[in-house]
Amino acid sequence: MAVLLALEDVDARYGQVQALRGVSLTVDESEIVAILGANGAGKTTTLRAVSGTVRRSGRIELAGKSLGRRGPEATARLGVAHVPEGRGTFSELTVWENLRLGAHVRRGSLQADFKRVGEFFPWLEARRNQQAGTLSGGEQQMLALARAVMQRPRLLLLDEPSLGLAPLVVAEIFRILRELNEQHGTAVLLVEQNARTSLATAARAYVLEVGRVAFAGASEELASRDTIRKSYLGY
Amino acid sequence: MTALAETARRVPIRPSTSWIVPLALVGVCVFLVVGSLQSALFAQQVISGLANGGIYASLAVALVLIYRATEVINFAQGAIATFTTYVAWQLIDWGLSYWPAFALTLGIAFVGGFALELVAIRPVERRGSQLTVVIAAIGLLILVEGSVGWIWGNGVKFMPAPFPSHIYYLGGVAFSRQDLSTIAISIASVVLLWAFFQFTKVGLAMRAAAVRPEAARLVGVRVSWMLSLGWGLAAVLGAVAGMMAAASPSVLLQPSMMDGILIYAFAAAVIGGLESAAGAVIGALLIGVLLNLLGSYVSWVTPQLLLPAAFVVMLVVLLVKPSGLFGRTRVRKV
Numbered sequence: 234m235a236v237l238l239a240l241e242d243v244d245a246r247y248g249q250v251q252a253l254r255g256v257s258l259t260v261d262e263s264e265i266v267a268i269l270g271a272n273g274a275g276k277t278t279t280l281r282a283v284s285g286t287v288r289r290s291g292r293i294e295l296a297g298k299s300l301g302r303r304g305p306e307a308t309a310r311l312g313v314a315h316v317p318e319g320r321g322t323f324s325e326l327t328v329w330e331n332l333r334l335g336a337h338v339r340r341g342s343l344q345a346d347f348k349r350v351g352e353f354f355p356w357l358e359a360r361r362n363q364q365a366g367t368l369s370g371g372e373q374q375m376l377a378l379a380r381a382v383m384q385r386p387r388l389l390l391l392d393e394p395s396l397g398l399a400p401l402v403v404a405e406i407f408r409i410l411r412e413l414n415e416q417h418g419t420a421v422l423l424v425e426q427n428a429r430t431s432l433a434t435a436a437r438a439y440v441l442e443v444g445r446v447a448f449a450g451a452s453e454e455l456a457s458r459d460t461i462r463k464s465y466l467g468y
Numbered sequence: 469m470t471a472l473a474e475t476a477r478r479v480p481i482r483p484s485t486s487w488i489v490p491l492a493l494v495g496v497c498v499f500l501v502v503g504s505l506q507s508a509l510f511a512q513q514v515i516s517g518l519a520n521g522g523i524y525a526s527l528a529v530a531l532v533l534i535y536r537a538t539e540v541i542n543f544a545q546g547a548i549a550t551f552t553t554y555v556a557w558q559l560i561d562w563g564l565s566y567w568p569a570f571a572l573t574l575g576i577a578f579v580g581g582f583a584l585e586l587v588a589i590r591p592v593e594r595r596g597s598q599l600t601v602v603i604a605a606i607g608l609l610i611l612v613e614g615s616v617g618w619i620w621g622n623g624v625k626f627m628p629a630p631f632p633s634h635i636y637y638l639g640g641v642a643f644s645r646q647d648l649s650t651i652a653i654s655i656a657s658v659v660l661l662w663a664f665f666q667f668t669k670v671g672l673a674m675r676a677a678a679v680r681p682e683a684a685r686l687v688g689v690r691v692s693w694m695l696s697l698g699w700g701l702a703a704v705l706g707a708v709a710g711m712m713a714a715a716s717p718s719v720l721l722q723p724s725m726m727d728g729i730l731i732y733a734f735a736a737a738v739i740g741g742l743e744s745a746a747g748a749v750i751g752a753l754l755i756g757v758l759l760n761l762l763g764s765y766v767s768w769v770t771p772q773l774l775l776p777a778a779f780v781v782m783l784v785v786l787l788v789k790p791s792g793l794f795g796r797t798r799v800r801k802v
Contacts, residue, residue: 284686309688317686325679326672334676337669338688384687 234261235296237420238283238388243291245275245282252278253289254444260388263418265410267431267452270441276424277318279441280390283422284308284315295388310338314386316377318393318424324366324373328357331365331376335383343383350379353409371402378406382413389413389421395430403427407434432456489793493750500757508641513764514757519647521756522654523716526709527726527733528740528748529658530702535742537678537698538593540601544608546730548584549706550723551612552577553714554620556707557627557721566630570711574704581703584608585696593695616723625721627714650712657708658749661701674698709733728775732756735782741795751793755781 238260245253253275260266268276281287283295285305293300295311305315314335315321323331332350336343351358354375360368365376374394381389391410395403407430413419425431432438432452440448440461448461455461504511527545534542555576559569592604630653634645665671676684677694685691706726713729714721733748736755740747755778762769762777769777785793 286682286686305685306688306690309686315686317683321683321686323676323680323683326675330672330675333669333672334684334687334689337673380687 234264236260237262237264237296238422239292239294240279240282241292243279243282243289243293245278245287245289247278247287252287252444253282255291256282256441256444256446258439258446258449260420260422262387263414263420264437265414265421265423265435267423267425267435267438268441269425269428269431269438269455270447273443274441275444276441277392278444280315280317280392280422280424283388284313284390286315309384312385312387313390314381314384314388315390316381316392316394318396321377322365322368322373322380324364326365327362328365328368328376329361331380332357332361332383335380336385338384346383346385350382353382353412354379371398371406374398374402374406375409378409385417386419389419391421392424393426394423395425395427403430410434428462429456489789493793496754504641508639509764510761511641512643513760515643515651516647517757517760518753519650519716519756520760521736521753522651523709523713523729524732524736524756525749525752526654526657526705526712527729528736528752529661529745530705530709531733531737532740532742532745532748533661533698533702533705535737537674537695538598538601540598540605541734541737542699542702543602543605543730544584544612545702545706546726546733547609547612547616548577548581548703549710549713550726551616552580552703552707553627553710553721553725554616554625556711557625557714558620560628566628570630573707573711577703577707578700580700581706582696582700584703585699589699590692590695613723620723622723627711627721629715630711646715650716653708653712657705658745661705662745664701670697731775732759732778735778738782739785739793741792744792744794747792747794751785 236259240259241257243253243256244251256275256279258266258279268279270276278287282289283293283300285300285303285308289301291301295313298311300308300311303311309315323334326334332347333343336346356372357376357379360372365373368376378391378394394406394410398406410421410423411434414421423431423435432455435452437450438452438455439446440455448455500514504514527549530545531541534540534545552573556569556573559572560566564572588604588608589601592600629646629649631645631649636643636645636648665675673684673689674694674697676687677689677691681691684694709729710726713719713725719725719729732755733752736752737748739751739754740749758781759774759777763771763774
């Protein structure tokens with residue numbers, strides 16, 4: 234498989250606080266990769282470094298094109314969809330408008346995309362004129378995901394999709410994620426607190442510790458090594 | 469940290485007394501309609517009040533447009549409108565007929581507004597706070613108003629009206645074509661703008677950029693261009709207001725002609741809740757009609773008292789409903 238996303242020796246900082254120290258990782262085409270680690274390990278910052286929403290240095294490439302000097306608008310245009318933590322929906326706008334915004338970087342008719350989104354999220358159609366802020370937490374998370382699908386991304390950056398949601402809803406979100414990956418070959422870089430679920434979904438995983446990659450490997454390998462499981466994954 | 473700033477966004481809370489505003493507006497409408505049926509003079513005053521209100525509405529919506537995107541009142545809006553009105557006058561003076569000059573002026577206003585944001589506001593906004601933007605806007609006000617006097621002189625000029633003057637009679641009530649066309653043009657421009665925001669891709673992107681700039685950038689919206697675009701559109705609305713105001717016999721084309729109108733428009737925008745274009749339009753029409761009725765029915769209200777009266781209305785609305793008629797009470801999480 235060809236490498237889609239490559240980070241090499243990436244540093245990132247918020248003002249004086251350095252959040253990433255020489256992070257290197259890769260995501261192949263059509264691959265689901267998880268980033269695990271404790272709070273403050275730099276998981277969210279890694280996604281932000283890719284989408285250009287944090288100051289960073291080092292080599293970041295998407296299919297051979299450097300992302301290092303691009304802002305989030307330009308990164309989105311290259312086919313990266315970032316669903317930030319805490320939903321990231323436009324709560325003041327309607328469900329339908331949120332979906333239209335997802336396709337902002339694309340040209341042409343959106344009919345096929347609306348249909349595709351409707352297959353993943355059948356309930357959206359009936360709620361299309363509802364204000365997104367009035368949806369439940371789980372529905373908003375699904376809307377954020379649906380909006381990303383509208384973008385037809387090559388790479389989906391997904392930050393804590395299970396945060397504060399009921400287990401059934403989480404299972405549904407991960408089911409859709411796998412389907413999206415299998416049917417459309419969308420590569421996913423997933424940040425998730427719930428290590429068990431994300432290891433079951435991802436092919437490979439990176440474990441971050443205070444801004445560095447502490448371990449990397451195939452999901453089964455990480456899950457089977459007791460020391461890693463107990464000290465980093467917490468189960 | 470930036471992640472925290474994201475969660476510290478403002479949370480809208482719907483007021484529980486939301487029925488008061490519609491009820492009051494229905495009451496006002498009933499009063500105006502019944503009054504107009506009773507008295508021809510009253511009907512005429514309502515119509516010319518609506519015409520004034522239409523002018524205030526265009527400018528008020530321009531203020532709302534920029535406020536929603538940057539949370540700053542653009543004090544230079546009136547001066548920019550005056551400038552573009554002089555441009556229209558110049559084009560007509562050079563021999564263009566009214567409507568081509570009107571259309572060309574709107575185009576020039578758009579480019580000019582866009583460029584002003586790019587040159588004068590964006591560099592300041594990037595480095596400073598909202599206060600610096602306000603100061604930059606006040607600087608623009610002085611600069612633009614000064615350059616109007618420098619280019620065209622401080623004397624009063626005659627701006628032609630879009631239609632030749634004519635009076636229609638309907639059941640003993642005289643309507644001037646001037647008033648009716650002003651109402652029609654201002655309503656048309658506001659409706660067009662609304663349709664642009666509601667139905668076009670760029671309009672939607674502008675709304676997204678205004679409510680959630682960070683999230684808008686993530687879906688690929690070029691937020692900083694949307695701000696420039698907003699300034700361009702606001703300048704177009706201002707040009708419409710300016711050209712209609714200059715044709716009105718009570719204003720005339722002069723460098724300070726929009727000063728008073730800007731204040732009425734500001735009061736209207738505040739009454740409407742500052743974030744709501746519909747609220748600004750309703751506020752503007754209310755002020756236009758109310759001041760006209762006050763001026764003609766209350767003997768001691770002289771023209772000098774109309775500006776203070778607008779502020780009294782604004783204060784009363786703010787005392788009853790601090791967030792404006794259509795604004796939302798907001799809580800700032802820190």
